[in-house]
Amino acid sequence: MFIKQITCKVKKEKKDVFSDGQAKWGYLNTLEGFVSQIGGWSDKQENTAYIFSLWQDKKSYFHFMKNEHDKIAFLTGQEGSISSISIDLFEGKFAIREQIGTINDFMNGDYIRFTNADVLEDRMAHFEEMQINVWNKNMSQEKRMLGSFFAKNPLNKRYLVLTGWTDKKAHTNYLRLIKESDVNVDVSTVYGDQFVVEKSWLLIK
Numbered sequence: 001m002f003i004k005q006i007t008c009k010v011k012k013e014k015k016d017v018f019s020d021g022q023a024k025w026g027y028l029n030t031l032e033g034f035v036s037q038i039g040g041w042s043d044k045q046e047n048t049a050y051i052f053s054l055w056q057d058k059k060s061y062f063h064f065m066k067n068e069h070d071k072i073a074f075l076t077g078q079e080g081s082i083s084s085i086s087i088d089l090f091e092g093k094f095a096i097r098e099q100i101g102t103i104n105d106f107m108n109g110d111y112i113r114f115t116n117a118d119v120l121e122d123r124m125a126h127f128e129e130m131q132i133n134v135w136n137k138n139m140s141q142e143k144r145m146l147g148s149f150f151a152k153n154p155l156n157k158r159y160l161v162l163t164g165w166t167d168k169k170a171h172t173n174y175l176r177l178i179k180e181s182d183v184n185v186d187v188s189t190v191y192g193d194q195f196v197v198e199k200s201w202l203l204i205k
Helices: 012-022 026-030 058-067 069-076 103-107 121-139 169-181
Strands: 002-010 034-042 048-055 082-095 111-119 145-152 158-165 187-197
Touching: 002 012, 002 058, 002 158, 012 048, 026 034, 034 103, 048 058, 048 111, 058 069, 082 121, 082 158, 103 145, 103 158, 111 121, 111 169, 121 145, 121 158, 158 169
Parallel strands: none
Antiparallel strands: 002 048, 002 082, 034 048, 034 187, 082 145, 111 158, 111 187, 145 158
């Protein structure tokens, strides 16, 4: 799995324009290699939108960027609504969804939590080991957790943990694992946020 994380700072007076435009990306469903796309408004940061776009592989994504992206973006009319945009790209390492559900189960949840962690070079092995033995092991038992992707940026030491939940309340159950995994000794910086899924933005191939 290849995952694109998009963070958009949206002009307050243009939020409706942005949202209407985000609902116009349906053409992605016709493209080879596209899997799904999900997004919503940040719980923590005002006027900030997150979108996660999932592709079968890096080759499919870069073919889309080269041949299709700019044409679709122009047709959505979103450009004037965005004050800034940042992109992170991640290659999937493993997922919980094979154990507890399908990609459709993940995408049909109502709440998404993600964490970006910049991991110290000499702690990367431990960080990944804890993800497998502590986080994945325990989260796979959470009945209201619909799936999770663990991925790494191939160009740096940044990781992405992306989880889908049935609702906002359900996602708080896993926070007890932070102490058990000793994650703070592995990272130089870590940031997490969450959002209620905007169903009009949702694409499932």
